[in-house]
Amino acid sequence: SGGGKSEMLEVAHREADGRLLLGTNLVTGEKRHIEIPRGCELRPVTDDMALCHPSLQRGDGKLTVTDAEDAWFVRVNHITRYATDPHFESLTAQPSEPLLFLNIDAVPNSRAMIWEHIEDSPGRPCPNPRVIVPRRAYPGIIDTPVSVDIRSLGVRTPPCTAEHPSYGIIGIFHLLPPSLSWLWRLVAPRGYDNPSIVDTEGMTSEGVGSYWPFATGRKVDHANLLLNQIVATPKVVHILTPNQHLGAWKTGFMPQWVAREYLARRGVAKFKPDQVRPARCPLLGHALHHLTVEGNAVPRWLLQVNTQPEVGDEAYDTGAEMLTEFFHRHLREFLSPDLHPLGRTIIECCLDGGQVEDYQSLIATPYLASSVI
Structure with a gap:
């Protein structure tokens, strides 16, 4: 909830002069823009409930989905x-x-x-x-099942500064090893200032898969279903996209719109060693080291939040501790005898302080060129 699912169906919001406002610095008031002359054509398939029944799957390593709603x-x-x-x-x-x-x-x-x-x-x-x-x-709607190349998970993030550290340490988008993507779907953070939820504060969990409020049965069974689904779709690239804030910058939903425009243009090309780095917080997978969209370089401090002078390493690490504690607290409840053995290994990796390369070793990571560690 609040992760930006419906907003993925929107064109990127533009300023009066046609530029995209990447964000506004909450400390200095500075604004940073990017120019993308033409956005991708949007062909919507689903809003926030997709159906991926086994009968739809094509066995091609990708996840095939269709809409589960009529409106x-x-x-x-x-x-x-x-x-x-x-x-x-x-x-x-x-x-x-x-x-x-x-x-x-x-x-x-x-x-x-x-x-x-x-x-x-x-x-x-x-x-x-x-x-x-x-x-x-809805114009341009697609009524037939489609294969998913990139699977994103959105998180509403609060501002993060040296004076007020928080878990708002996610860059414009991160690449997640599939095993890490599974963990994010288990804890399913509801995030900051969620407009759908008015009676909670801080970071809370939506429940396994983020659909738990609508589910029946046991959480561990749904965890196993999600893991089997991820293992069966090794060609799907998993990304993490924040919205509302990148560190000290207020961004709204612009990070996911920029990520969409960039990845749609990039296609299935893998990332080379100079393009990504293991994130300072292992739960965030790989951070981008540089990003250029339509000839526009996105500042590194929007890719790696700890490089923002208003944040720094210490506040970032405090936010990483908050995120890690949240994961540990919610993941322990899945350690039941009925959990898939691979799932237990992944959760124990997290609880033991696993690094990005540890998660990569558990399920093949499809987005990296072979020379990337």
């Missing part, structure tokens, strides 16, 4: 003014059929505007405005 329940709390997302605003302002709006301030027979959120109290907008859009109303 999409889209949160619009991040759309706060006109022209933030012209594509979706147009779709909802002049829909091809009536739509259901929730927590949107409108009167009967008027045109509902998705940036007009009701207020929970004077001056305090509702954090969870929604609109339900039928799949058939």
Whole structure:
């Protein structure tokens, strides 16, 4: 929840001059932009619930999915003014059929505007405005199963500074060995300032797979299902994408949009030794060492958060300790006799302070050129 699933269906939000705002430094007020003249065409398949039934799988090393819903329940709390997302605003302002709006301030027979959120109290907008859009109303929709090349997991991250350390230490995106990706799906962090959840503070778990609130049975059975799925799809690349903050920089959902544009252009090419480094926090897999999108170099301090002068190594390490404690606390509950032996090995690797190369050795890592350690 709050990981940016629906936002992956949105075009990247642009400034008035067409640039993308990478982020705003919360300490200095500096803004950093990037120019991507043309974004990729979006062909949506699913919103936040995909079906990957065994009958759909093609045995090609990739995960085949199709939509599990007939309509999409889209949160619009991040759309706060006109022209933030012209594509979706147009779709909802002049829909091809009536739509259901929730927590949107409108009167009967008027045109509902998705940036007009009701207020929970004077001056305090509702954090969870929604609109339900039928799949058939979405342009460019794909109705047949598709194979997944890149599987992302999003995390809402708080600001992190030397004065106020936090787990907001994730760079613009990280590459995860499949075994680490499985661990992230077990702990499924709900993250910072989640607009869907108003009664919790700090980092909490969504439950195994992030779908646990809707699941039946035992957590360990779902953990085994997820592990078997990852092992059976060795060609899938796993990434971790933060949203809201990269260290001291407020970013919104821009990190995942930039990652999408970059990886779509890159295709299936593997990363070479000079492009990635093991992250300072092993739970974050590989951090990018440099990133160039359409000729624009993204600053390293947005790739490796500890290099930000407002953060530094000490605050980063404090955040890494928070993240590690969270993982250890939630992973121990899966150590039951019914856990897959490989799963037990992966969890014990984490509890024993495993490094990135240790996770790589447990399940083959598909995104690295052979010379990368």
